Amino acid sequence: MIVGGDAGFGGGDAEEETDLQRARIARELITAVRGLPPEEVPEALCRSCAALLPGVAGLSVSVLGDGPDSAVVLFASDETATRLAEIQYTLGEGPSPEAVRLRAPVFAPDLRDGPDVRRWPLFCDQAARAGVEAAFSVPLAGAGGALGTLDLYRETAGGLDGDDVRTALLVADAVVLAVTALDRASSDTDGVVTWLAGAESDREEIHQATGMIMAQLGVGAEEALLILRARAFAQGRTSSEVARAVIDRTMDMRHD
Numbered sequence: 001m002i003v004g005g006d007a008g009f010g011g012g013d014a015e016e017e018t019d020l021q022r023a024r025i026a027r028e029l030i031t032a033v034r035g036l037p038p039e040e041v042p043e044a045l046c047r048s049c050a051a052l053l054p055g056v057a058g059l060s061v062s063v064l065g066d067g068p069d070s071a072v073v074l075f076a077s078d079e080t081a082t083r084l085a086e087i088q089y090t091l092g093e094g095p096s097p098e099a100v101r102l103r104a105p106v107f108a109p110d111l112r113d114g115p116d117v118r119r120w121p122l123f124c125d126q127a128a129r130a131g132v133e134a135a136f137s138v139p140l141a142g143a144g145g146a147l148g149t150l151d152l153y154r155e156t157a158g159g160l161d162g163d164d165v166r167t168a169l170l171v172a173d174a175v176v177l178a179v180t181a182l183d184r185a186s187s188d189t190d191g192v193v194t195w196l197a198g199a200e201s202d203r204e205e206i207h208q209a210t211g212m213i214m215a216q217l218g219v220g221a222e223e224a225l226l227i228l229r230a231r232a233f234a235q236g237r238t239s240s241e242v243a244r245a246v247i248d249r250t251m252d253m254r255h256d
Contacts, residue, residue, distance in 0.1 A: 001107045001159075018170070025052060025167075026174040042075035045175070049150075050077045052171050055164040056152040060085045061140070061175060063148035064100065071096070071148065080130055084153055086238035087126045090229050094123040095137035100146045105169065107136045109159035133157040138172040150175060209243035216254050227253060 032048040033041045049059060060076035062085050071089050076082040088094035095106040108116040111124045111133050127135060134154040139146035150172040152160075160168065206228070213224040231253070232242040245251035 001109065022170050022173050025170050026177040029174050046075040046077055049171055049175065052167055053152065053164065055160060057155045059150065059152045061148060061150050062096065064146065074148070080132065081151070081153060083130050084127060084132055084135060085151055086240060087130070088123060090232045090239045091122050091126070093120045095135050096149045096151050099137040099139045099149050103139055103146055105138045107159060109134045110157040111135060112157055131155055136160060136168065138168050140172055140176050147176065205243040205247060206239060209246040212246050213253050216252060
């Protein structure tokens with residue numbers, strides 16, 4: 001299910017109320033992390049987002065790398081949320097990649113049956129194994145397109161109610177505003193930008209492992225990445241886990 005960016009919003013007074021709520025949520029997120037050491041910012045931001053969305057079991061925020069299929073988890077409320085995000089990155093299918101492609105929220109209220117199972121059969125199977133029956137993704141809007149996604153999940157099938165949809169859209173906006181505001185407020189190289197840069201580590205592992213696979217098998221970058229993802233899927237692991245195994249030399253694509 002694709003949800004329009006203005007879902008649940010009206011005109012006039014409703015728009016003014018929306019702006020006030022967006023500003024309030026942004027202030028809450030900024031206040032929650034202001035003054036914290038960089039390494040504590042993701043967890044604090046995650047707690048604040050989760051508190052604003054009690055209608056879901058968990059959530060994560062992922063940021064895009066060089067393309068819609070290269071994303072890393074910036075923060076997650078629990079292991080299931082992390083797993084769900086990495087499953088979508090590994091497979092290249094699910095609400096999150098779709099939300100990035102369409103630049104619109106994508107909601108999948110029933111991953112057990114119905115159109116979403118036919119559209120994303122591999123993702124739905126892996127999500128079910130992780131105990132997830134509904135997933136929702138909202139793009140983080142940037143000037144040139146989506147910067148990443150806010151991903152939510154529920155352990156039972158069912159859609160979000162109107163208030164949760166509205167809040168999810170506002171939280172996604174506020175995450176972008178909060179990070180931007182904190183970035184501008186940071187005047188030293190060891191400030192808030194540090195924790196954003198730290199999110200690049202998983203992506204760098206993927207790049208490094210891809211390069212090693214290229215050397216091992218004599219293939220191009222695109223084929224090496226596909227091989228990495230295929231191995232991850234076959235073993236029920238994430239791309240990041242397989243990448244670390246390649247880098248640590250506990251996995252060699254020529255022999256394993």
